[in-house]
Amino acid sequence: MKSNRREFLKLAAVSAMGIGAARLGFLGDAPAFAESVPTAANFEEGLKAKHWGMAIFTAKMTPEMNAKCRKACHTEHNVPDIAGPKEIKWFWGANFEESFPTEHGHYLSEEIEHRQFPLLCNQCETPMCVKVCPTQATFQRPDGIVMMDFHRCIGCRYCMAGCPYGARSFNFQDPRPFIKSFNPLFPTRMRGVVEKCNFCAERLAIGKLPVCVEAAEGALVFGDLSDEQSDIRKALREHFAIRRKPDAGTSPSVYYIL
Amino acid sequence: MLEKALKGSPRYWGTLIALGLVMALGLGFWLYQLTFGMKITGLNRDVSWGFYIAQFTYLVGVAASAVMLVLPYYFHHYKEFSKMIILGEFLAIAAVVMCLGFIVVDIGQPQRMLNVLLNATPHSVLFWDMVVLNGYLFLNIIVGWTSLQYFKNDMTPPKWVKILAIVSVIWAFSIHTVTAFLYAGLPGRHYFLTAIMAARFLASAFCSGPAILLLLVLCLRRLTGFDPGQKAINRLAVIITYAMCVNIFFFLLEVFTSFYSNMPGHIAPFKYLFTGIDGHDMMVPFMWTAVVLGLGCLLFLIPTPIRQNPTALTIGLIMLVIASWIDKGLGLLIGGFTPNPFETVTVYSPTVPEIMISLMVFALGGIVLTVLWKIAIEVRSEVEGGNLSMVPPPAAE
Ligand code: SF4
Ligand code: SF4
Numbered sequence: 001m002k003s004n005r006r007e008f009l010k011l012a013a014v015s016a017m018g019i020g021a022a023r024l025g026f027l028g029d030a031p032a033f034a035e036s037v038p039t040a041a042n043f044e045e046g047l048k049a050k051h052w053g054m055a056i057f058t059a060k061m062t063p064e065m066n067a068k069c070r071k072a073c074h075t076e077h078n079v080p081d082i083a084g085p086k087e088i089k090w091f092w093g094a095n096f097e098e099s100f101p102t103e104h105g106h107y108l109s110e111e112i113e114h115r116q117f118p119l120l121c122n123q124c125e126t127p128m129c130v131k132v133c134p135t136q137a138t139f140q141r142p143d144g145i146v147m148m149d150f151h152r153c154i155g156c157r158y159c160m161a162g163c164p165y166g167a168r169s170f171n172f173q174d175p176r177p178f179i180k181s182f183n184p185l186f187p188t189r190m191r192g193v194v195e196k197c198n199f200c201a202e203r204l205a206i207g208k209l210p211v212c213v214e215a216a217e218g219a220l221v222f223g224d225l226s227d228e229q230s231d232i233r234k235a236l237r238e239h240f241a242i243r244r245k246p247d248a249g250t251s252p253s254v255y256y257i258l
Numbered sequence: 259m260l261e262k263a264l265k266g267s268p269r270y271w272g273t274l275i276a277l278g279l280v281m282a283l284g285l286g287f288w289l290y291q292l293t294f295g296m297k298i299t300g301l302n303r304d305v306s307w308g309f310y311i312a313q314f315t316y317l318v319g320v321a322a323s324a325v326m327l328v329l330p331y332y333f334h335h336y337k338e339f340s341k342m343i344i345l346g347e348f349l350a351i352a353a354v355v356m357c358l359g360f361i362v363v364d365i366g367q368p369q370r371m372l373n374v375l376l377n378a379t380p381h382s383v384l385f386w387d388m389v390v391l392n393g394y395l396f397l398n399i400i401v402g403w404t405s406l407q408y409f410k411n412d413m414t415p416p417k418w419v420k421i422l423a424i425v426s427v428i429w430a431f432s433i434h435t436v437t438a439f440l441y442a443g444l445p446g447r448h449y450f451l452t453a454i455m456a457a458r459f460l461a462s463a464f465c466s467g468p469a470i471l472l473l474l475v476l477c478l479r480r481l482t483g484f485d486p487g488q489k490a491i492n493r494l495a496v497i498i499t500y501a502m503c504v505n506i507f508f509f510l511l512e513v514f515t516s517f518y519s520n521m522p523g524h525i526a527p528f529k530y531l532f533t534g535i536d537g538h539d540m541m542v543p544f545m546w547t548a549v550v551l552g553l554g555c556l557l558f559l560i561p562t563p564i565r566q567n568p569t570a571l572t573i574g575l576i577m578l579v580i581a582s583w584i585d586k587g588l589g590l591l592i593g594g595f596t597p598n599p600f601e602t603v604t605v606y607s608p609t610v611p612e613i614m615i616s617l618m619v620f621a622l623g624g625i626v627l628t629v630l631w632k633i634a635i636e637v638r639s640e641v642e643g644g645n646l647s648m649v650p651p652p653a654a655e
Contacts (some may be wrong), residue, residue, distance in 0.1 A: 101600060128444065131381050131382070134379050134388075135373040135379065152373055153367065154367050155365050155367045155370075156384060157366070161306055163599070164445045170306060171295070172299075173294060173297040191366065193366060194366075248445040
């Protein structure tokens with residue numbers, strides 16, 4: 001029943017966008033926008049998987065590439081640009097020690113030590129954030145993606161305490177004035193709710209890959225972890241990969257190839 | 259009996275007005291927070307819970323203070339507590355009201371609070387915490403109010419009140435355990451991730467809660483002449499002392515586990531709290547104050563002759579309350595969130611608006627407590643012909 005409700009909301013939102021866009025197109029003031037609005041046909045070819053995952057060729061993720069992916073993600077999702085410890089981050093980068101604090105890798109090769117590792121929500125298989133959320137505003141889809149219902153979140157921030165990876169951000173203030181380039185196809189958030197990376201679920205639904213994966217020129221591999229023939233499984237078969245904080249028991253779906 | 263709250267001395271009204279003013283001032287800051295969001299707090303991405311939730315945690319402990327009276331009274335028929343028991347129950351009501359207040363001010367979208375009920379989620383501890391807190395509130399209101407009513411009419415309370423009182427004893431353990439479970443069990447927050455968390459909560463609650471109750475009662479004795487009986491005071495002081503010893507012992511167990519195991523994640527919060535990390539040492543003076551006061555209060559509380567001296571007792575209790583407040587009202591939350599998940603330090607300290615809003619909630623609790631205690635005292639003085647220090651008649655069984 002719950003998923004029906006969400007399915008319905010999604011369709012309703014899309015048709016509303018469609019109507020709005022059509023009218024705008026008719027008035028002639030936003031033709032570009034009207035073109036990019038997904039139609040029902042786009043939803044027919046949505047990407048499906050049993051369990052979505054990501055593998056990261058960390059050597060290819062130069063700081064420039066990281067910045068590019070971050071920008072793509074943050075622009076696509078209307079992530080506000082707020083400085084300081086109250087910032088909102090969906091995709092960001094950090095050094096080895098901060099990314100893998102439980103590894104305590106002494107005597108790292110200089111290259112690894114200076115590498116910048118992309119960080120995002122790990123889309124855990126057994127996510128603590130879902131377990132602790134008292135309203136099911138954070139929930140997990142059957143394909144593994146951990147999603148947020150911004151309209152249901154009460155802003156208790158329990159999920160932030162529960163996530164062992166610091167993957168969640170809270171809108172301490174109204175984020176809208178801090179959005180630099182506004183994407184009309186994705187909702188903006190209100191003050192007082194939590195948000196995080198959603199593996200571009202809205203793009204998968206219309207058959208597109210996540211924007212960061214598109215921007216990364218092969219450094220990020222996205223695919224179905226439960227399909228042995230998928231690109232991601234091939235990458236993981238052929239390279240050594242680690243996950244962040246395996247001891248936290250959440251089983252991340254994001255793999256770092258060293 | 260409510261009408262008893264409407265007539266009072268200038269001192270009574272003065273207290274209420276003073277508390278009301280503090281509340282109004284804090285309310286202004288809360289409106290500020292509601293307008294601009296929680297950016298006015300010192301909270302941030304890495305330290306997502308702070309002063310509000312810490313006060314909530316501490317007050318859950320205070321709410322339990324009643325248990326230390328209700329339990330001996332109902333389970334062991336320790337009649338000496340009969341005069342204080344109603345005060346304990348009313349303090350519990352005020353404390354739970356403050357707990358709920360702190361949750362309300364801590365939430366980013368308070369108008370969506372009911373979502374917790376509408377989408378009841380049994381795998382979230384927060385859901386259960388809400389259930390047990392509200393349950394405890396109602397239990398105490400019903401038990402406290404009806405027994406007072408029966409006392410006023412000089413009748414023995416009906417059996418169901420006694421049964422509910424016994425339920426409330428067991429229930430009080432649940433509010434601690436469930437609140438401790440909010441924290442214990444979070445992977446990646448090592449200071450919280452300990453099986454002894456619930457036990458620590460109980461120990462610290464059973465010393466700090468009754469200590470606050472006893473301090474308030476001693477204060478009341480000075481102001482109104484209401485005397486709960488020296489025997490009751492002595493007995494409660496002994497209970498507090500033992501609970502404090504257990505509390506300190508439990509803390510030392512944590513220290514041993516962390517440092518003997520030498521696991522970096524477990525040591526880091528202790529380091530942050532007691533020595534500072536990378537020059538971030540804001541918490542250090544507080545934590546050492548807590549150590550000194552926590553051990554120091556035992557010097558006043560353990561030796562019986564000193565403990566039975568009212569001045570020494572008061573000093574010891576004040577030391578104990580400050581020490582346990584620093585431990586739970588500051589250290590527990592800050593130590594839990596620092597170092598952050600990247601094992602770096604993001605400093606948190608409460609802002610002025612945050613403290614003012616907290617004062618608002620405390621003042622609200624103060625008002626509830628003043629009114630309830632006023633009613634209780636008036637009723638007792640009426641029944642006993644204005645003689646508050648009279649030894650109570652043996653409660654009829
Ligand atoms: S990384 Fe954190 S926010 Fe993302 S699914 Fe895992 S626990 Fe949840
Ligand atoms: S802040 Fe929102 S998403 Fe996070 S646990 Fe609370 S209700 Fe759920």
